[in-house]
Amino acid sequence: xxxxxxxxxxxxxxxxxxxxxxxKNGYHPEFSPFNIIDFDVKSAHTDIFILYMDEGxxxxxxxxxxxxxxxxxxxxxxxxxxxxxxxxxxxxxxPEEFIENYYERPLDIDLLLIDLKISGFQKISxxxxxxxxxxxxxxxxxxxxxxALKQTYHVALAFSGxxxxxxxxxxxxxxxxxxxxMPIANGKTIFEMLKGEENTxxxxxxxxxxxxxxxxxxxxxxxxPEDYLLKSIAKEELLMKLEDxxxxxxxxxxxxxIVSTASAAASTKDSDFPEQNTxxxxxxxxxxxxxxxxxxxxxx
Numbered sequence: 001x002x003x004x005x006x007x008x009x010x011x012x013x014x015x016x017x018x019x020x021x022x023x024k025n026g027y028h029p030e031f032s033p034f035n036i037i038d039f040d041v042k043s044a045h046t047d048i049f050i051l052y053m054d055e056g057x058x059x060x061x062x063x064x065x066x067x068x069x070x071x072x073x074x075x076x077x078x079x080x081x082x083x084x085x086x087x088x089x090x091x092x093x094x095p096e097e098f099i100e101n102y103y104e105r106p107l108d109i110d111l112l113l114i115d116l117k118i119s120g121f122q123k124i125s126x127x128x129x130x131x132x133x134x135x136x137x138x139x140x141x142x143x144x145x146x147x148a149l150k151q152t153y154h155v156a157l158a159f160s161g162x163x164x165x166x167x168x169x170x171x172x173x174x175x176x177x178x179x180x181x182m183p184i185a186n187g188k189t190i191f192e193m194l195k196g197e198e199n200t201x202x203x204x205x206x207x208x209x210x211x212x213x214x215x216x217x218x219x220x221x222x223x224x225p226e227d228y229l230l231k232s233i234a235k236e237e238l239l240m241k242l243e244d245x246x247x248x249x250x251x252x253x254x255x256x257x258i259v260s261t262a263s264a265a266a267s268t269k270d271s272d273f274p275e276q277n278t279x280x281x282x283x284x285x286x287x288x289x290x291x292x293x294x295x296x297x298x299x300x
Contacts, residue, residue: 004029005046007039007067009056014107018052021109027116034063043070048100048116053082057089064093071098072156073171081107097150129154130246131172135164135190136179136208141231145177148235153242161190168200175245180209180220180228191223204245 004027008015011031019029030046032039034056043049049071057064071078077100080087087102101115131154136142139159146155156173158164160182176194180187187207194200207220207228220228226245229238 008052034060053086130174133173161185
């Protein structure tokens with residue numbers, strides 16, 4: 001039996017009628033008001049959320065932000081029911097990729113039931129999707145990354161090292177994409193913190209950087225991450241590299257490979273690097289950028 005949590009300002013006659021219909025069709029519905037504590041208790045075993053919107057949604061910004069966070073942490077889908085202006089308000093808080101469907105009031109319950117039977121739980125059951133945690137203080141780039149990857153991967157977003165560590169305390173991910181140039185706690189600091197914790201030390205980490213100067217690249221390589229990628233990488237190339245990484249991870253039973261040219265250059269001409277053992281652990285060559293090879297050529 002699938003568990004459905006119906007969320008609204010109060011258990012109105014219409015919401016009660018919806019829940020009766022859901023129960024008669026084999027679902028287990030529960031109701032939660034716009035109350036964070038009540039929501040957290042009831043959402044623990046929920047398969048899908050239904051947000052029944054009314055004018056109360058205009059005054060529930062804290063709850064809506066909490067709901068958005070829950071959708072991303074739990075990778076659950078949401079159905080919206082309401083008027084167009086209420087939907088617009090909801091979308092200012094909620095990640096659109098987690099919205100399964102939208103129905104205007106008055107609700108056609110039979111249509112909702114048909115949609116649930118056909119596809120309502122398909123996205124939820126995508127447990128085979130790998131989970132990627134993006135850690136970047138730039139909301140714009142984070143949203144770009146999520147949009148680029150969401151069809152293939154579950155993507156969780158953290159905008160600071162503290163958020164990443166808090167998320168990882170209760171969630172699992174298969175790969176971390178870590179911005180190297182964040183302020184306050186920078187990528188190096190966060191990397192060292194994660195590698196120093198028992199529950200996160202084995203998670204592969206790939207640095208994302210906007211800098212391709214020689215010193216920046218060498219600073220990253222010296223940390224021995226899984227690898228690094230330039231933020232300017234095209235969406236198609238990024239997807240290709242992630243696919244290669246997870247393919248190798250599955251076939252070898254361990255870390256995969258997202259190999260930048262840094263690995264190739266380090267292997268080709270170690271004498272140009274400050275230490276022999278500072279290259280990334282990756283071993284399957286896939287070119288990301290020619291920046292290091294360019295530097296090697298310049299030094300000759």
